[in-house]
Amino acid sequence: MPPITLTALARAGFVGLSDARSRLDELAALGGPPPQRFIELVVDVADPDAALERMLALLRRRPDETAGLFADPDAVHRLLQVIGASSGLAEFLMRRPEALGVFARPLESLPTESDLRQDLLESVGARDGVASIAGEDAWIALRARYRTRLTEIAAFDLQQSDPVDGIAAIARTLATLAGAALDASLAVARATASGTGPGTFPAADVAGTKLAVIGMGKTGAEELNYLSDVDVIFVVEGDEAAGVSSARAVDVGTRLATLTMRGIDEFAIEPPLWEVDANLRPEGKDGALVRTLESHLAYYDRWAQGWEFQAQLKARPIAGDPALGRRYTEALAPFVWSSAERENFVESVQRMRERVTANIPADEVDRQLKLGPGGLRDIEFTVQLLQLVHGHTDPTVRVAGTLPALAALAAAGYIGRAEAAEFARDYRVLRLLEHRIQLSELRRTHLMPRDEHRLRVLARATGLAAGADELTDVWAAVKRRVRGLHERLFYRPLLAAVAALPGDEGVLTGEQALTSEQAQARLAAIGFVDPQGALQHIAALTSGVSRRAAIQRTLLPVMLQWFADGADPDYGLLTFRRLSEDLGGTHWFLRMLRDSSGAAERLTRVLSGSRFAGELLGLIPESVAWLDDDADLRARPRAALDDEVAAILDRHETPDAAARAIRAVRRREVLRLAFAGILGVANVTELAAGLTDITEVTITGILSAIRAEAPAPMEFAVIAMGRFGGRELGFGSDADVVYVFRPHDGVETEAVHPAALSIVSELNRLTDDARLPFELDLDLRPEGKNGTPARSLDSYRAYYQRWSLTWEAQALLRARGIAGDDGLLADFERLADSVRYPSSISERDVREVKRIKARVENERLPQGADPARHLKLGRGSLSDVEWLVQLQQLQHAASSPALRTTSTLDALTACVDLGLLEQADAERLREAWMLASRARSAVTLWTNKTSDLLPSERKALDGVARLLGYPRGSASALEEEYLAVTRRARAVFERNFYDS
Numbered sequence: 001m002p003p004i005t006l007t008a009l010a011r012a013g014f015v016g017l018s019d020a021r022s023r024l025d026e027l028a029a030l031g032g033p034p035p036q037r038f039i040e041l042v043v044d045v046a047d048p049d050a051a052l053e054r055m056l057a058l059l060r061r062r063p064d065e066t067a068g069l070f071a072d073p074d075a076v077h078r079l080l081q082v083i084g085a086s087s088g089l090a091e092f093l094m095r096r097p098e099a100l101g102v103f104a105r106p107l108e109s110l111p112t113e114s115d116l117r118q119d120l121l122e123s124v125g126a127r128d129g130v131a132s133i134a135g136e137d138a139w140i141a142l143r144a145r146y147r148t149r150l151t152e153i154a155a156f157d158l159q160q161s162d163p164v165d166g167i168a169a170i171a172r173t174l175a176t177l178a179g180a181a182l183d184a185s186l187a188v189a190r191a192t193a194s195g196t197g198p199g200t201f202p203a204a205d206v207a208g209t210k211l212a213v214i215g216m217g218k219t220g221a222e223e224l225n226y227l228s229d230v231d232v233i234f235v236v237e238g239d240e241a242a243g244v245s246s247a248r249a250v251d252v253g254t255r256l257a258t259l260t261m262r263g264i265d266e267f268a269i270e271p272p273l274w275e276v277d278a279n280l281r282p283e284g285k286d287g288a289l290v291r292t293l294e295s296h297l298a299y300y301d302r303w304a305q306g307w308e309f310q311a312q313l314k315a316r317p318i319a320g321d322p323a324l325g326r327r328y329t330e331a332l333a334p335f336v337w338s339s340a341e342r343e344n345f346v347e348s349v350q351r352m353r354e355r356v357t358a359n360i361p362a363d364e365v366d367r368q369l370k371l372g373p374g375g376l377r378d379i380e381f382t383v384q385l386l387q388l389v390h391g392h393t394d395p396t397v398r399v400a401g402t403l404p405a406l407a408a409l410a411a412a413g414y415i416g417r418a419e420a421a422e423f424a425r426d427y428r429v430l431r432l433l434e435h436r437i438q439l440s441e442l443r444r445t446h447l448m449p450r451d452e453h454r455l456r457v458l459a460r461a462t463g464l465a466a467g468a469d470e471l472t473d474v475w476a477a478v479k480r481r482v483r484g485l486h487e488r489l490f491y492r493p494l495l496a497a498v499a500a501l502p503g504d505e506g507v508l509t510g511e512q513a514l515t516s517e518q519a520q521a522r523l524a525a526i527g528f529v530d531p532q533g534a535l536q537h538i539a540a541l542t543s544g545v546s547r548r549a550a551i552q553r554t555l556l557p558v559m560l561q562w563f564a565d566g567a568d569p570d571y572g573l574l575t576f577r578r579l580s581e582d583l584g585g586t587h588w589f590l591r592m593l594r595d596s597s598g599a600a601e602r603l604t605r606v607l608s609g610s611r612f613a614g615e616l617l618g619l620i621p622e623s624v625a626w627l628d629d630d631a632d633l634r635a636r637p638r639a640a641l642d643d644e645v646a647a648i649l650d651r652h653e654t655p656d657a658a659a660r661a662i663r664a665v666r667r668r669e670v671l672r673l674a675f676a677g678i679l680g681v682a683n684v685t686e687l688a689a690g691l692t693d694i695t696e697v698t699i700t701g702i703l704s705a706i707r708a709e710a711p712a713p714m715e716f717a718v719i720a721m722g723r724f725g726g727r728e729l730g731f732g733s734d735a736d737v738v739y740v741f742r743p744h745d746g747v748e749t750e751a752v753h754p755a756a757l758s759i760v761s762e763l764n765r766l767t768d769d770a771r772l773p774f775e776l777d778l779d780l781r782p783e784g785k786n787g788t789p790a791r792s793l794d795s796y797r798a799y800y801q802r803w804s805l806t807w808e809a810q811a812l813l814r815a816r817g818i819a820g821d822d823g824l825l826a827d828f829e830r831l832a833d834s835v836r837y838p839s840s841i842s843e844r845d846v847r848e849v850k851r852i853k854a855r856v857e858n859e860r861l862p863q864g865a866d867p868a869r870h871l872k873l874g875r876g877s878l879s880d881v882e883w884l885v886q887l888q889q890l891q892h893a894a895s896s897p898a899l900r901t902t903s904t905l906d907a908l909t910a911c912v913d914l915g916l917l918e919q920a921d922a923e924r925l926r927e928a929w930m931l932a933s934r935a936r937s938a939v940t941l942w943t944n945k946t947s948d949l950l951p952s953e954r955k956a957l958d959g960v961a962r963l964l965g966y967p968r969g970s971a972s973a974l975e976e977e978y979l980a981v982t983r984r985a986r987a988v989f990e991r992n993f994y995d996s
Helices: 007-010 017-029 036-042 048-061 063-067 073-085 085-093 097-103 114-123 135-158 163-193 203-207 246-265 293-302 305-314 322-341 346-360 377-390 402-412 417-441 453-460 468-490 494-502 516-526 531-542 547-565 567-584 589-595 599-609 611-619 621-628 636-651 654-681 683-710 748-768 795-804 806-814 822-836 844-860 877-890 904-913 919-943 953-965 971-994
Strands: 209-215 229-237 290-292 316-318 714-721 736-743 790-791 814-822
Touching: 007 017, 007 229, 017 036, 017 048, 036 073, 048 073, 048 085, 063 097, 063 953, 073 085, 073 097, 073 135, 073 417, 073 953, 085 097, 085 135, 085 417, 097 135, 114 135, 114 163, 114 736, 114 790, 114 971, 135 163, 135 246, 163 203, 163 209, 163 229, 163 316, 163 417, 203 209, 203 246, 203 290, 209 246, 209 322, 229 246, 229 322, 229 453, 290 293, 293 305, 293 322, 293 790, 305 322, 305 346, 305 377, 316 322, 316 589, 322 377, 346 377, 377 402, 377 417, 377 468, 377 814, 402 417, 417 453, 516 531, 516 547, 531 547, 531 567, 547 589, 547 599, 567 589, 567 599, 567 611, 567 621, 589 599, 589 621, 589 919, 599 611, 599 621, 599 654, 599 953, 611 621, 611 654, 611 919, 621 654, 636 654, 654 683, 654 748, 654 919, 683 714, 683 736, 683 814, 683 919, 714 748, 714 822, 736 748, 736 795, 736 822, 748 790, 790 795, 790 814, 795 822, 806 822, 806 844, 814 822, 844 877, 844 971, 877 904, 877 919, 877 971, 904 919, 919 953, 919 971, 953 971
Parallel strands: 229 290, 736 790
Antiparallel strands: 209 229, 209 316, 714 736, 714 814
């Protein structure tokens, strides 16, 4: 046979190549496999160098037992896999060579609970729960048998083709093995404690004392590692018929529990198995080791803290008296599943997780598989919190294990199936890493190794990567995914809201539903005006076994309360049903509401607070996705809107087609701004700017489409007037405009005037939108309603020079060119400047302005309207502020350029800077103007109708108040504030306008 090359050794995974070659020769000389055959056997071994070294050590120290395996290459392969992955098990095989026999008898499947329990009990000669041998000899025998079975399980584990997929079964078997070890140790304890010497009790008293061992943590959840602490709680009960009182049973049980723990974790010839940790018992280390069931219940009823109920979620009887153990878990279950109803429960769990992370030593944070960010605890805490919050009304999620709980939560719709699958896969990967690290030395640790060699060995042991660097990348990716999903689910607002619901609130939508009459009474009590209709909507949304219905049953108990907190819960629920019918089949809608950081609550605020937004949302249901991100609720930049409209014009060949697309853009952007206004993401000036931009873009785009279709030998422009010109639009505002044209050189005005009128007509037709009204208002044109819709620039000039009235100069103060030919826009604005900024204004003209203002107050108010409540023309409202500012502009703008602005608020600021108004007066005017503007938009948002009156009907007034940021039931508060603010503004106005 040719000599073994260094290359062949390296390919097999050896690192110490020279040592390996000499050791292979020694192994063969001692009767082991030939070098070439050995190399073939260690190709899939975690650490070939260590496997070779440990095989040699076994042959040197235990030649007969080891050599007995060499006839079976498969047995040798299994041995090499174990000793190449675990120095701890290799040392055990040195001590106990008889355990090598497990490699000759391969497991076809993992051992059952009954098999393991029977085997470990036999190791101590137990009969009827009492061992035939006592003391240290029995415990040594138990530990040796335990490690033999552990070796057998490890051999099975290391041969799996997919260890990630098989990790759950391995962990479950390890938990079963631990329970069997405790049962056997308890049997030894009963034998040891029975007698007449010190520390013993009469055999009858020991026999009459029932002791149950409750597994907690990973043991209770059947998720145990190769070497974890085993968390337990002891429960005792005396057999009164046998003359053993509760007090006596506690004494005997304490001795049994102490001896049981000693048999597992006290140092002896055969090392301890693991630490038995009883610190999760009531009062922790300071509490009694053993309690009766009644004592446990009294503690949890009166004194237990939130984390103790969370710990009980995984409680499971694992040893001792099974009936007593079952009674314990059944009695504690109601405490566990009602714990989420405690005040600030969710927040307390979140803080506890944060404390765990904060207490990790700085040099371990990035290495922690268990406690660190993106580690096992992130998954476990998330799953447990979801279980505790939803489990108090849904028994299907009341399971102990993390992976079964994830499956149950996904099946019930509390977590997305994709998220559950991702979490489960990453959990298995993290657990596999933890298992292999602990198996390596049979040492309790949760830290990833630092050095490259150990990382390389771990990569080979897990099969997750080819080398150290690749394994580090795999682990980093898992941590990122886990942390991201943990933060999304663990901190989502819906959890705290569900936990805060009354204990029976979920029965409106659950399987144990209230009767129709009871449910209607409940809905009426929380604020629904039509509870019968609401119940029908709830039934339509939640009935059936579809995943959509399951998620709705999760969402609705909370959303109903949020709807009820709104001004119109009935309309909100109705619109939510319509929206769900439109979007419920999409992959993202219900998942977003369940998992996002506030989208569900925002949606209820929008739907129960605004018919305007509700109706628009019905046209654009996919826009609900914006509620997940503030950035999506802010007005889009003007440049982005211009680019979109330009693309529409390029894409569509006819004005009608382009206008349809542009109207859709307008609806979308107005809805975006409505969301922002309702949710307080944008203030009144930001909303006004956004509404102005989309109005300008709409007019500009449609005008371009019209002119491209029917070019004419002229320039054409649109001039914004009024609030539109001042960039002060609100929801429901008309767009005040005038139109101007100019014939090309050599073309007569009369020749192009019909074309200009045609453009105006087409603009009116193509901007008309029955779903979101859009009125181009020409009332501010020369001669008002009697004037021609479009004039030439020369005609405007002649008119203003000859016929213009003072009010028309005043109207031009807010004239601003917005669309059409740039040269014509600039020339019109220069013409407007000559009229609106006169070098001087006569006293007669000032009196005329005041006279017209008085006429407006007396004649233009709708019949029967209360002047104190009219938002536009009423006392101290918009017109008072605007007329006062405009009078100052007419008088002083010619000499003070700061007043040459179309913005009311900017002009008001300039008046203060120029000393024309006192700062305090200006602040009162600004306050009134802002409040009236906000209220005017709020009326439109609430009613989906345009109105200039502050409502007097209480529900409508409360709806408006809620949109303005007032708390529930603030109709009177809004009314009082509005009347007070406008009364103060009116006083300022009269003093500075009429009396000046």
